[in-house]
Amino acid sequence: MSGNTFGTLFCVTNFGESHGPAIGCVIDGCPPGMPLSEADIQPDLDRRRPGTSKFVTQRNEPDQVQILSGVYQGKTTGTPICLLIHNTDQRSKDYGDIVQTFRPGHADYTYWHKYGIRDPRGGGRSSARLTAPTVAAGAVAKKWLKEKYGTTFRGCMTAIGQIDIPFESWDHVPNNPFFAPVADVSALEAYMAELRKRGDSCGARLRVTAQNVPVGLGQPLYDKLDADIAYAMMGLNAVKGVEIGAGFASVADTGSTHGDALTPQGFVGNKAGGVLGGISTGQDIEVTLAIKPTSSILVPRPSIDTQGQPTEVITKGRHDPCVGIRATPIAEALLALVLMDHALRHRAQCGDVAVAPGPIAASAPCNG
Numbered sequence: 001m002s003g004n005t006f007g008t009l010f011c012v013t014n015f016g017e018s019h020g021p022a023i024g025c026v027i028d029g030c031p032p033g034m035p036l037s038e039a040d041i042q043p044d045l046d047r048r049r050p051g052t053s054k055f056v057t058q059r060n061e062p063d064q065v066q067i068l069s070g071v072y073q074g075k076t077t078g079t080p081i082c083l084l085i086h087n088t089d090q091r092s093k094d095y096g097d098i099v100q101t102f103r104p105g106h107a108d109y110t111y112w113h114k115y116g117i118r119d120p121r122g123g124g125r126s127s128a129r130l131t132a133p134t135v136a137a138g139a140v141a142k143k144w145l146k147e148k149y150g151t152t153f154r155g156c157m158t159a160i161g162q163i164d165i166p167f168e169s170w171d172h173v174p175n176n177p178f179f180a181p182v183a184d185v186s187a188l189e190a191y192m193a194e195l196r197k198r199g200d201s202c203g204a205r206l207r208v209t210a211q212n213v214p215v216g217l218g219q220p221l222y223d224k225l226d227a228d229i230a231y232a233m234m235g236l237n238a239v240k241g242v243e244i245g246a247g248f249a250s251v252a253d254t255g256s257t258h259g260d261a262l263t264p265q266g267f268v269g270n271k272a273g274g275v276l277g278g279i280s281t282g283q284d285i286e287v288t289l290a291i292k293p294t295s296s297i298l299v300p301r302p303s304i305d306t307q308g309q310p311t312e313v314i315t316k317g318r319h320d321p322c323v324g325i326r327a328t329p330i331a332e333a334l335l336a337l338v339l340m341d342h343a344l345r346h347r348a349q350c351g352d353v354a355v356a357p358g359p360i361a362a363s364a365p366c367n368g
């Protein structure tokens with residue numbers, strides 16, 4: 001495989017470039033008989049799409065999805081589902097200055113050395129634009145998991161740059177462009193305005209969670225559920241760290257306080273993040289992501305050209321000053337793809353196993 005396909009039974013192949021005619025994906029292995037239309041997919045694409053606030057890239061893409069195959073009379077047929085999204089607002093001349101140079105912190109350098117050729121327009125294949133097909137595929141997975149198990153997904157921003165964002169309520173998340181769980185985002189707006197004035201960028205921390213996850217998803221050794229979640233999340237542009245449950249805070253904990261106690265009423269706490277031994281417990285899955293600052297910035301930085309000669313790089317164009325601002329729906333989609341694939345794998349091997357259901361878990365966030 002060449003790194004463009006994700007999943008074993010629910011298998012998603014992503015295609016396209018940021019400035020090509022279109023991007024999209026092919027989902028192979030979706031169970032038949034599920035009602036599916038563009039209207040099931042579009043809302044999540046609308047949450048991710050660019051150009052929706054002054055804090056994100058001003059490239060204005062409608063990101064209208066079209067289902068090309070795999071659906072007949074409004075239901076999935078079990079055959080490959082092709083989802084297409086046209087690119088409509090490319091401005092390739094913005095990239096004229098960096099055709100022969102490498103942006104520090106960008107995939108420009110590694111793509112050039114790996115392939116010996118690169119499409120610099122909008123970052124080509126390395127562009128965060130390619131997260132749109134992931135979100136579209138994730139919406140299909142979310143729908144199936146919701147109908148089958150009542151599984152739901154949500155996410156929020158827990159820090160932007162140097163600002164920690166306290167958790168107030170999920171209700172605030174859809175009401176601001178940051179996906180922040182707070183009523184007042186004026187401090188975040190002021191921080192971003194000052195950063196943009198300097199032509200610089202910043203990172204972010206996100207939390208993503210799934211509720212009503214069936215117990216038993218995941219495999220014992222190499223395909224542990226948490227391993228696959230980390231693998232998927234690291235596939236999201238700019239992600240530099242992934243924590244499950246208590247994550248790195250586990251280091252300073254002790255055995256007597258770390259394990260979530262089991263009671264007839266359920267687990268007490270969720271430091272495990274919903275995964276024990278690589279297998280889901282039935283508690284909420286809790287994931288935290290660290291996203292690095294965008295590398296396409298106006299601040300001049302030293303670099304080299306393709307001949308190895310020193311130069312200075314300034315990136316013009318329409319860039320996100322923080323790619324984390326739009327990443328929440330993408331992280332939800334990736335989590336949905338992992339759970340969907342594992343749900344189908346679990347059904348294939350262990351669908352006949354009958355064990356008395358355990359108590360429903362008490363769930364609480366455990367870091368940021």
Ligand SMILES: C=C(O[C@@H]1CC(C(=O)O)=C[C@@H](OP(=O)(O)O)[C@H]1O)C(=O)O
Nearest residue numbers: 050057059122123127128129317318319
């Ligand atoms: C278009 C999207 O984001 C793009 C991601 C991106 C990059 O280098 O990752 C660079 C910019 O592309 P362009 O220079 O063509 O405007 C962003 O706008 C999108 O998310 O849909």
